[in-house]
Amino acid sequence: MIKNFNNIDSIKPRNVYNLFSNFGNIEFILLNRIQKVILIQFENQKYAQVAKDNLNNIMLFESVMRIMYSPQNRIKLKRKNG
DSSP states (O other), rough: EEEETGGGGGOHHHHHHHGGGSOOOOEEEEETTTTTTEEEESSSSSHHHHHHHHTTTTTTEEEEEEEEEOOSSSSOOOOOOO
């Protein structure tokens, strides 16, 4: 989970993917523009740890990123039927 984006409306999922995929395989990215957070699900926890070690507290998209682990081990998305 990444917090502290003042201008999240200008962030594109492709930009997030291009940066974070350097640290491991990504299963999905979810931008929550209302809560101003980005969720990234890596293939495993090792990849998430390496990304956090390298990117936490750096300036990105005109904001200092605050990276933390989600309280859930895996994020489950609800899918609409139809």
